Amino acid sequence: MCKLWLAPLRGVTIRAFREVFTEAIREAGFVGAFAPFIPANPGIRVCDRLLADLEPFPRDVQPSLPLVPQVITKHPDAMRTLLRAFRERGFDRADLNAGCPFPMIVRRGRGSGLLRTPDLLEALLAAGCEEMGPGKFSLKVRLGVESPDDLRALLPRINRYPLAALTVHARTARQMYEGEVDRARFAEILAESANPVIYNGDAELERLGDLPDGVSGVMVGRAFVRALGARADADALLRAYVARSREELCGDVPVLGRMKELVSYWCAVPRWRRLWSVVKLCRTVDELLSLVN
Numbered sequence: 001m002c003k004l005w006l007a008p009l010r011g012v013t014i015r016a017f018r019e020v021f022t023e024a025i026r027e028a029g030f031v032g033a034f035a036p037f038i039p040a041n042p043g044i045r046v047c048d049r050l051l052a053d054l055e056p057f058p059r060d061v062q063p064s065l066p067l068v069p070q071v072i073t074k075h076p077d078a079m080r081t082l083l084r085a086f087r088e089r090g091f092d093r094a095d096l097n098a099g100c101p102f103p104m105i106v107r108r109g110r111g112s113g114l115l116r117t118p119d120l121l122e123a124l125l126a127a128g129c130e131e132m133g134p135g136k137f138s139l140k141v142r143l144g145v146e147s148p149d150d151l152r153a154l155l156p157r158i159n160r161y162p163l164a165a166l167t168v169h170a171r172t173a174r175q176m177y178e179g180e181v182d183r184a185r186f187a188e189i190l191a192e193s194a195n196p197v198i199y200n201g202d203a204e205l206e207r208l209g210d211l212p213d214g215v216s217g218v219m220v221g222r223a224f225v226r227a228l229g230a231r232a233d234a235d236a237l238l239r240a241y242v243a244r245s246r247e248e249l250c251g252d253v254p255v256l257g258r259m260k261e262l263v264s265y266w267c268a269v270p271r272w273r274r275l276w277s278v279v280k281l282c283r284t285v286d287e288l289l290s291l292v293n
Contacts, residue, residue: 002211005198006033007221008070008097008140011261015053016248018065020241021228022057025065028224031217032066034140037097038082040073046085054089070140072097074109074120076127083131093164094132096124098141099200101173112142112173115150118157125161134162140200140219141166145173148185152192159194167198167219177222187212222265229266235292238262242285252285259288 006013006025018025018033025033035053054069069086071094073079079096086094098121100111107113114121128137139158144150151168158166168189170181181201190197196216202223211218228234238259245255263279266272275291282288 002199002215003031003217004029005217005219006030006065006224007200007219008034008036008095009221009225010036011258012036012225012265013221015055016241016244016258017262018067019057020237020244022065024228024231024237025224028227030065030220030224032068034068034070034095034219037070037072037100040071040075040078040082042075042078044078044081046082051085051089054086054091067091068093068095068138070095070097072100072105072110073124074114074117076120076123079124080127080131083128087132092132093136093138094128095138095140095167096128098139099167099169099173101142101171101176106145106173112145115141115145115154115173118154121154122157122160125158125163129161129163135164137161138164139166140169142169142171142173143182143185143189148172148182152185152188155189155192159192161195163195165196165198165216166193167200170199170201183212190214225262225265226268229263229269229272234266234269238292239289242289246285252283255285256282256288259285 013033014036038050054067069091071079071082083094097111098114102111105111105113109117114124125139141151168186170183170186171179186199190212198217198219199211199215200219228237231237241262242255242259245258249255260279263272263276267276278291279288
C-alpha cells in the first residue's frame, strides 16, 4: 500500500490542527505530514515566529508524525538561508512548493508560476539538493499553469536532480481545485520520472484505490479534513481545537476565523451543511460553541 502523507493546506493543517487531530491523523494511516509553506524572500531573517508552525508538540501530547517543512520562493539564496534554519532545528527533509495555484502567487512567479521559468526552477532544485543533500529535497508541482503538458516538458530537467519525491497534483493551476484530475497525464509523468512520485489531487478518499502501479505515495488534504466532520467525536474535537487556538491567538476574531475555515470543509456532512448558514453568521466563539454538543 502507498504511503499516505498529509497535505500542506494553508491555514488548515497548521501546527494546532496537527496537535489536536493527532490521533485522527494516525488512525487514518498517515506516515507523515508536509507543513504549510513558509516564504523565503530576499533579506529573510529567520526567527522563532517564522518557524512557529514547525515547533514540536508539548510533552503531554502524542509525538507528532514526521514533518516535512515546505518553502515557497523564487529566490535561491533566500531559500538556502531558510533550508539551513530547517537543518539547524533538526529537519533532514524539505520541500519546494511549485504547485500553489492562486493567481497572485502565480503572477509573482512563485508556486505554479515556477513552471514558466524553467531555469529558475532548476536553480532552486540545485540549491535545495545541495543544502539538504541527495534524496532529502522534494518538489510539489502541478501538471502545468494553463496546459497540462507543461510539467512533462520540464521533466528531463527535473530528472537531473536526486529528489526525495516529486509530488504531482494532477490538475493545472488554472483549474485550481475544480474539475477532473488528469490521471492519464499523471501516469505519463510517473512512467518518465527518475524520482519517486507522490500522487495528489483527489478530494474523495474512495478514489485513491485505483492508482497506477509504481506510485510511491499519496498526498491527501481536503478529503481527510472533510472526513473529520463525519466522526462521532467531531464536536469534541472542534471544542478542543477552539481551546488550543485560544491559547495561541488573541481574541475571538482569529479563533472564529480558524473554526469557520474548518467547518467550511465539513459541509460535505449533512449535519454541518445544515449548520453552515448559522455558523457563517456567528460573531463570537461562544456563539459557535453553542451550536455543537
